[in-house]
Amino acid sequence: MLLGPGVTWWVVFFAVPVAILFAYSFFRRGTFGGVVYDLSLDNYRRAIDPLYLNILWFSIRVAVITTGLALLIGYPAAYFIASSPRRLRLPLLVIVILPFWTSFLIRTYAWIVLLNPVGLINRSLQGLGVTDGPLPLLYNEFAIVLGLLYAYLPLMILPLYASIERLGPSVREVAADLGAPPANTFLRVTLPLTLPGIAAGCIFVFVPSLGNFIVPELLGGGRKIMMGNLIQQQFLQARDWPFGATLALFVVALMLVLLAIQARILNRERSQASDGR
Amino acid sequence: MKGSIRPFRSLALVGALALLLAACSSDDGGGGGTGGGNDQNAGDRTLVISNWDAYMPKKLIPNFEAATGIDVQLAIHTTNEDIMGKITAQDGGGFDVVFVSGPFVQALVAQGWAAELDHSQIPNLANLYPEATQLAFDPGNRYSIPYAWGTTGICYRTDLVQQMPSSWDVFRNPPADLAGKMTMLGTDRWLLQPALISLGYSINTTNPAQIEEATAWTLEAKDNLLGFDDTTFYSKLVSGEASLVQAWDGWCEYGRADEPKIDFVVPDEGSDVWTDTMVILASSEHKEEAHEFLNYVLDPKVGASVSGFVLYKVPNEPAMESVDPALLEQFPTLALSPSDLFQQEAEEDLGQGVSAWSEAVAQIKAG
Numbered sequence: 001m002l003l004g005p006g007v008t009w010w011v012v013f014f015a016v017p018v019a020i021l022f023a024y025s026f027f028r029r030g031t032f033g034g035v036v037y038d039l040s041l042d043n044y045r046r047a048i049d050p051l052y053l054n055i056l057w058f059s060i061r062v063a064v065i066t067t068g069l070a071l072l073i074g075y076p077a078a079y080f081i082a083s084s085p086r087r088l089r090l091p092l093l094v095i096v097i098l099p100f101w102t103s104f105l106i107r108t109y110a111w112i113v114l115l116n117p118v119g120l121i122n123r124s125l126q127g128l129g130v131t132d133g134p135l136p137l138l139y140n141e142f143a144i145v146l147g148l149l150y151a152y153l154p155l156m157i158l159p160l161y162a163s164i165e166r167l168g169p170s171v172r173e174v175a176a177d178l179g180a181p182p183a184n185t186f187l188r189v190t191l192p193l194t195l196p197g198i199a200a201g202c203i204f205v206f207v208p209s210l211g212n213f214i215v216p217e218l219l220g221g222g223r224k225i226m227m228g229n230l231i232q233q234q235f236l237q238a239r240d241w242p243f244g245a246t247l248a249l250f251v252v253a254l255m256l257v258l259l260a261i262q263a264r265i266l267n268r269e270r271s272q273a274s275d276g277r
Numbered sequence: 278m279k280g281s282i283r284p285f286r287s288l289a290l291v292g293a294l295a296l297l298l299a300a301c302s303s304d305d306g307g308g309g310g311t312g313g314g315n316d317q318n319a320g321d322r323t324l325v326i327s328n329w330d331a332y333m334p335k336k337l338i339p340n341f342e343a344a345t346g347i348d349v350q351l352a353i354h355t356t357n358e359d360i361m362g363k364i365t366a367q368d369g370g371g372f373d374v375v376f377v378s379g380p381f382v383q384a385l386v387a388q389g390w391a392a393e394l395d396h397s398q399i400p401n402l403a404n405l406y407p408e409a410t411q412l413a414f415d416p417g418n419r420y421s422i423p424y425a426w427g428t429t430g431i432c433y434r435t436d437l438v439q440q441m442p443s444s445w446d447v448f449r450n451p452p453a454d455l456a457g458k459m460t461m462l463g464t465d466r467w468l469l470q471p472a473l474i475s476l477g478y479s480i481n482t483t484n485p486a487q488i489e490e491a492t493a494w495t496l497e498a499k500d501n502l503l504g505f506d507d508t509t510f511y512s513k514l515v516s517g518e519a520s521l522v523q524a525w526d527g528w529c530e531y532g533r534a535d536e537p538k539i540d541f542v543v544p545d546e547g548s549d550v551w552t553d554t555m556v557i558l559a560s561s562e563h564k565e566e567a568h569e570f571l572n573y574v575l576d577p578k579v580g581a582s583v584s585g586f587v588l589y590k591v592p593n594e595p596a597m598e599s600v601d602p603a604l605l606e607q608f609p610t611l612a613l614s615p616s617d618l619f620q621q622e623a624e625e626d627l628g629q630g631v632s633a634w635s636e637a638v639a640q641i642k643a644g
Contacts, residue, residue, distance in 0.1 A: 031628045032384040033361060051636070055643050116518050117503075139504040221504020222463040225642035236358035237465045238635035239365075239384075 018252055024245035033239030043246035052230065056250065059226040062141065063209040066148040067156075070205045071198065073149075074156035078197075081157075082164040093161065096154050104151065108218050111147055112138065115219075139221030147215035155204035163197025164190070196269050199262045207255050227251055324566045327352040327360055328376040332425075332553075334586040341573050347566045356464070357381045364390060364558070373561040374570055379414040379552045380466075380626035382421040387626075391420040392557040398568035401575030408615040409592035412552055413623045421554035422571050425527075425589040427610070428550050428621055429467060430543040432511065432529035434536070437520035445471035445544045447521065448498040456501045458520040460513060463505030465634050466624060468641065469495060471523060474546045480622050483630025492637040496644045505642075514539055525551075526610040527589035533608060534588070541610050543621070550621040552592070584611065590618070 025043050030036045046052070081092045099107060114120050117134035125131045137143060167190065175185040191198075213228030225233075227247065234244030322345070326338075330353045338349050354360035357378050363371060369390035377385065385391040396402055402410075402418065415421045431442045439452060448461060448471055462468060466480075472494035473480050478487045503519055511532030513519040524532075529541040555574065557567040573579060580596025588608055591597060592615070605612045627634060 029629075029632070032387040032626065034365060034388060051640055051643065055639065058643070116516070118517050217463075221460075221502075222506065222642065223499065223502070223504050225639060229642070230639060233465075233635060233638065236356065236362055237638075238631050239358065239361060240632060240635065243632075 018249075021245040021248050021252070024242050025249055027242045029238075029240040029242055033241075035241055043243050046243060047246050047250065052247070055225055055230055056227055058224065059210050059228075060254075062144055062148070062226060063206050066145050066152070066209045067202050067206045069145070069149050070153050070156040071202060074153055074160055074201060075198075078157045078160035078164055081161055083169070089165075093158075096157050100154065105214065107150075108147060108214060111143070111150070111219055115143060115146075138219065139223055141220070141224060143219040143221075144216050144224060144226075147219040148209045148212060151212070151215065152205040152208055155208070156201040159200035159204065160194065160197045163194040163200075167193050196266050199265045203258050203262055206258065210254070211251060322347045322563075322566055323350070324348070324373045324563055324570060325350045325352065325371070326374045326376075326570065327354050327363070327372050329354060329356075329553075332376065332587055334582045337574075337579065337582070340579075341570060344573070345566075345569055347569065349570075361385075369558060370560040372558055373563045373567045375556055375558065376424060376553060377556060378624070379412060379421075379554060380624050382554055382556055383414050383626040385556055385558075386415070386420050390559055392559040392561060392564060392567075393419055394422070394557065394571075395564075395568060398565070399572045399575065401572045404575050404577060404580070404593045404595050406592050406594050406615045408619050409552075414552075414625055415554070421556045422575065423552045423554050423592040424574065425583065425587060425591050426550060426552040426615075426618060427526040427589050428543055428548045428613070428618060429462070429470065429523065429525055430529070430541055430548055431521060432514060432524035432532060432539060432541050433521040434514055434517070434538055435540050436538045437517065441540075442521060442542060443545050445475045445546055448501060448523070449475075449494060451501050451521075455521055457503055459501060459522060460503050460506040460510050460519050461495075461498065461523045462510075463507050463642075465631075465638050467507075467523065468505070468638055469634065470549060471495070471498070471544075474544075474548065480549050481625045481627065483627055483633060485633055488633050488637050492640055495637075495641050499641060499644065511539075526613070527587060530588040530608040530610055548621045549624055550618045551624050 024035060026039050026041070027035050027037050028040065028042060077096075081089055081096075084092060112119070115137040116122070117136075117138070119138075121137060122131075122134040125135065126133070171189055171193065172185055175189045176182075180188070210226070211228040211231075213226065213232045216222070216224055216226045216229055227250070231244050231247050231251070234240045234247060238244075324347055326349060328351065338351055341347070342349055352372065354363065354375075357380075360372075360375055360377060361381060361384065364375065364385070369388065375385075382391065396418075399422070402422075405418075405423070409423045409426075410416075410418055412418075412421075412423065431445075431447065433442055435441075437458070439454060447455065448459060451459065461471065469488070469491045470480050472491035473482060473487070476487070476490055476494065478484075478491065482488065503513070506513065506522070510519065510522040510524055511528050512535075514522060514532045515536045524541070526541055529539065533539040533541075555571055557564060557571070561567055574583070575593060577593060577595035577599055580591045580593035581599045584591045584596060584600055585604060588611065590611055590613060597611075600611065
């Protein structure tokens, strides 16, 4: 009975749309847009052109860097929140998600105000005599990573917090009592036991980073293109839905691989936990 | 099982926060609602219109409603592609009147989604300039009424450039002080235009060799750019972040309204002429009201108010004649005559050539 809504949700919002994308990927664009129902593999042949594979590769690189940085910043932050006094945890978590109460677009534009060559940061640095000319902070890969990191960091912190909090201080205390130095306790106890949280956080950050098209457009100055932009361009500007669907399937496939890896980590965790009992 | 309650509580808390977060961040996409255009009771005097944001004086719709008793629901689209997507998703329905650019009139007609206009219901057609009745994408205004038109050129800060620009080549071979201080338009049709015009090719070309050459030209230019920008280029000029940008004439005027040291020039090699139009969809059940709206917009007073608000020229002769001369002096591109304008090449739909164009765009952006 409980499965009903979950399965319905999955079918309506995942299986059916992906099936439609899959079907479209074998058709072709009509002369004035629209879809012509001629079966062929042309879209796949076109999608594996080095041009598009390079864009996919660049997107993966940006998403991996963003995810790595989010983990490096998010883990200590989540650890700090989880080990704060109980009454401070909720306020701290609220602070983490507070930026989401304003529009993502406005927050992204705010970065332009800060980072642009005549913006606040560059003017301050030059005013203080730290730099001679403006630093190239905007319209490059650095700005894209920064924007994505800023946007998705909370999605890393929340699952990490959940798993660190669930672990509680007791296992760490046991490890310390048994003589493990703090570094060992962290590497051999805390880190492995919070692996499910790490996996969830990484997926929550990686997947939307790969598909985001607003940040590359605004902070990247449209000079770099990611999968999200490419797909958006095909669906909207080129009105080539079949090719856009093919490209979208590549991203869906990548996401499924990641989810499979996450499921393995969770399973291993569970079987180890049950072995221990 | 010590602490078996605690993890559950913290998970629930995190879950709730995540939901909240998802709800709050879901507003980053484009506008959604399209409204139901095809009401069942065709007897109602209603209209669903979709236009670009801020592309109509705020009072135009209320005044029209007051004058005719027709109830208007105004939807907003961000781009031609956006409204085409919405219409396609509803198989040609959803709206009574849509505002689209010339090439998209061709696409709508080709799909059978544009209604043939009944000229007897639009007496104000007589106000159109002769040029506006012979547009390449719709000769004789069978399916569309032009709303505003203009050209693309170079918009620049007179105090930040050493020399007045006169050629598209400035993007490829800029003087040292302009390198990294320029933007170009990033959407398909305008991205390749400076290259195609410089190389002497048609802006509507679908010849792969010509597109390839234009791609190489634009890739060279890209090294000199601050970025590609379709929406905020004039504010970059105002702030001084950029010194020179590829711009539509009216949007350059938005910049000039804030910073008088901004000027606009059509490069010597020439440019395009684009036309934004109003089209009635074939699926509309309120065609009579839709014709009334088109006729209302063609009224000289209404046309003049449009021009004064959007700072673009309107194809309405008595309307342009009645525009305040002070405004023409402040915003000189408003004074460009149709004969000036139509020395430029008109944009047309690319048909199947679109794939080659979008591939070129991906190549330029990824390069």
